[in-house]
Amino acid sequence: MNDATGHSITARDVNLWYGKFQALCDVTLNIKHGFITSLIGPSGCGKTTLLRCFNRVNERYNYVTTKGEILVLGKNIYDPDVSLIELRKSVGMVFQRPNPLPVSVYENVVFGLRVHAGGDALRKPALDEAVEKALTEVNLWHDLKDRLDHKAITLQLEQQQKLCIARLLPLKPEIILMDEPCSALDVEGTAAIEELMFALKGRYTIVIVTHNMAQARRTSDECIFMLLGKVIEHRRTEELFLTPANLQTTEYIEGRYG
Amino acid sequence: MNASTGHAMFGETPPVRRKLRQEALAQWVFGAMAAAMIVPLLLIVGYLVVRAAPSLNLEFLLEVPKRGMTEGGIWPAFVGTLYLVFLSLAFSAPIGILAAVYLNEYARDNWFNRVINLAVINLAGVPSIVHALFGLGAFVYAARFGYSIISASLTLAIMTLPVIIAATREALASVPRSFREACWNVGATRWQTIWAVVLPNSISGILTGIILEVSRAAGETAPVMFTGVVFFKAVERGDLFPYYLNEQCMALSMHLYTISTQVPGVKESIPFATAIVLLALVLMVNAAAISLRVYLRSRKKW
Ligand SMILES: Nc1ncnc2c1ncn2[C@@H]1O[C@H](COP(=O)(O)OP(=O)(O)OP(=O)(O)O)[C@@H](O)[C@H]1O
Ligand SMILES: [Mg+2]
Numbered sequence: 001m002n003d004a005t006g007h008s009i010t011a012r013d014v015n016l017w018y019g020k021f022q023a024l025c026d027v028t029l030n031i032k033h034g035f036i037t038s039l040i041g042p043s044g045c046g047k048t049t050l051l052r053c054f055n056r057v058n059e060r061y062n063y064v065t066t067k068g069e070i071l072v073l074g075k076n077i078y079d080p081d082v083s084l085i086e087l088r089k090s091v092g093m094v095f096q097r098p099n100p101l102p103v104s105v106y107e108n109v110v111f112g113l114r115v116h117a118g119g120d121a122l123r124k125p126a127l128d129e130a131v132e133k134a135l136t137e138v139n140l141w142h143d144l145k146d147r148l149d150h151k152a153i154t155l156q157l158e159q160q161q162k163l164c165i166a167r168l169l170p171l172k173p174e175i176i177l178m179d180e181p182c183s184a185l186d187v188e189g190t191a192a193i194e195e196l197m198f199a200l201k202g203r204y205t206i207v208i209v210t211h212n213m214a215q216a217r218r219t220s221d222e223c224i225f226m227l228l229g230k231v232i233e234h235r236r237t238e239e240l241f242l243t244p245a246n247l248q249t250t251e252y253i254e255g256r257y258g
Numbered sequence: 259m260n261a262s263t264g265h266a267m268f269g270e271t272p273p274v275r276r277k278l279r280q281e282a283l284a285q286w287v288f289g290a291m292a293a294a295m296i297v298p299l300l301l302i303v304g305y306l307v308v309r310a311a312p313s314l315n316l317e318f319l320l321e322v323p324k325r326g327m328t329e330g331g332i333w334p335a336f337v338g339t340l341y342l343v344f345l346s347l348a349f350s351a352p353i354g355i356l357a358a359v360y361l362n363e364y365a366r367d368n369w370f371n372r373v374i375n376l377a378v379i380n381l382a383g384v385p386s387i388v389h390a391l392f393g394l395g396a397f398v399y400a401a402r403f404g405y406s407i408i409s410a411s412l413t414l415a416i417m418t419l420p421v422i423i424a425a426t427r428e429a430l431a432s433v434p435r436s437f438r439e440a441c442w443n444v445g446a447t448r449w450q451t452i453w454a455v456v457l458p459n460s461i462s463g464i465l466t467g468i469i470l471e472v473s474r475a476a477g478e479t480a481p482v483m484f485t486g487v488v489f490f491k492a493v494e495r496g497d498l499f500p501y502y503l504n505e506q507c508m509a510l511s512m513h514l515y516t517i518s519t520q521v522p523g524v525k526e527s528i529p530f531a532t533a534i535v536l537l538a539l540v541l542m543v544n545a546a547a548i549s550l551r552v553y554l555r556s557r558k559k560w
Contacts, residue, residue: 057442063367085445085446087445088442088444088445092443092444093443095436095439099434099436099439099440100440101437101441101454101455102459111441111446115441115444115445115450116444164440167440167444
């Protein structure tokens with residue numbers, strides 16, 4: 001599902017303040033449906049903040065003010081009739097440190113269903129099916145099918161992170177936001193998550209924040225470079241890295257700052 | 259090279275030695291002060307046990323006071339204290355926990371919630387004799403509960419509330435933020451987050467905080483003396499349900515005061531044995547709290 005333009009997320013003139021500090025300035029961008037889009041930029045430039053606007057998690061801090069429009073699948077999510085509960089079902093988020101809940105693997109995967117669904121969807125067979133489907137999608141089923149009752153906290157970090165992705169899937173999200181999903185993982189873990197991203201691409205729109213430019217280059221179709229709360233450049237990844245249009249982008253990807 | 263200056267390489271120089279001496283002295287002084295804590299405890303307990311020895315037996319606990327309280331046991335006071343403590347916790351624990359959940363999970367930083375916070379902090383600082391007067395006015399007279407177990411436990415409940423709230427908030431705050439974020443991100447409401455994740459992971463801290471309040475409630479004299487505890491009440495030996503809630507009762511703290519200062523000719527070991535019972539009750543409850551916490555901690559891993 002996407003709007004006529006093929007964009008999953010459209011931001012128009014988004015400004016955001018933490019108290020008096022402006023963290024985002026006039027951000028306008030279009031994120032294409034089914035693509036992997038990476039957000040790069042030096043520390044503190046507002047990548048996480050922007051990402052968290054897309055499912056309105058920022059609003060849990062009550063000193064945040066957001067202005068502007070963000071359309072997800074064509075609908076302005078800052079409209080008063082938008083239910084945060086339904087929005088977050090469609091726009092899932094994966095964090096820097098894997099954050100499985102301190103319950104079993106099984107309960108982690110069905111947590112979203114328990115939160116949202118009722119009746120038949122919560123019968124054992126339906127839940128079992130959802131768990132198998134979600135874990136299969138993230139390549140964990142084979143490893144974990146005999147350990148579904150183990151505490152999720154005891155898994156390896158890479159498995160935990162995959163589990164955190166799997167936890168979103170039973171809710172049938174459209175968009176998955178990832179905030180430096182690999183920075184707590186080793187090389188193999190990173191490779192596994194990237195492989196998983198490729199597998200999920202197309203069905204889900206993925207937005208990934210990363211500090212690792214090589215990763216942005218390897219994984220993403222489009223790349224957004226941010227600096228001090230502004231979007232500086234947004235192009236196809238290979239173009240952005242080969243022929244950056246902006247001097248600041250050039251300097252950043254050459255590693256002169258950041 | 260250093261060899262020519264007379265010091266071995268990386269060896270101790272005089273300033274280094276001076277620092278090490280200071281360090282050793284500091285450690286010794288701090289350690290001694292900490293160890294000094296043990297002395298009063300041992301002295302108190304030791305003194306009590308020695309003086310109470312002739313009366314320390316099960317009979318003393320189960321028996322009622324005799325001959326104008328100069329002999330016999332302390333059963334009515336012991337049961338009275340249990341009544342007061344449990345009833346007061348039955349009032350203060352639910353209110354305290356729910357209030358703390360509100361303050362920690364829902365409350366935004368506005369003037370209303372700042373006023374609540376201020377109230378909680380100040381309530382904790384009110385002296386118990388003032389609570390006693392308040393209880394007298396509010397529960398005994400205004401609410402017409404009379405001098406009764408109900409009035410006394412409500413007074414104790416008000417007194418313990420702020421500490422229960424503080425302990426609960428601390429336990430809630432110790433639940434990692436990432437758990438909450440995980441919940442919000444699948445669209446859980448605050449209540450679902452609290453129920454599914456926050457409470458199960460903070461219950462050990464909450465319980466400990468509540469149990470520790472038992473010892474405070476058990477030891478208070480003034481609030482219960484003003485509102486529902488009497489010198490003497492005739493009950494059956496070993497009777498577990500001797501009181502109705504609208505009656506007055508006896509309590510250990512008050513009983514200790516009475517037999518130590520108001521009644522002439524009390525057998526000498528009885529006040530000390532009463533103190534031992536009170537102390538043992540409190541220590542046992544504390545020990546229970548600690549083992550509960552250790553047990554629950556050992557089950558949670560993050
Ligand atoms: N909760 C907050 N309250 C106040 N200021 C914040 C908050 N979160 C972020 N900021 C500020 O907003 C700016 C952008 O932060 P943000 O976390 O979005 O940057 P980032 O690009 O994700 O950085 P990093 O690469 O280090 O993760 C920073 O200057 C930061 O100090
Ligand atoms: Mg960040």
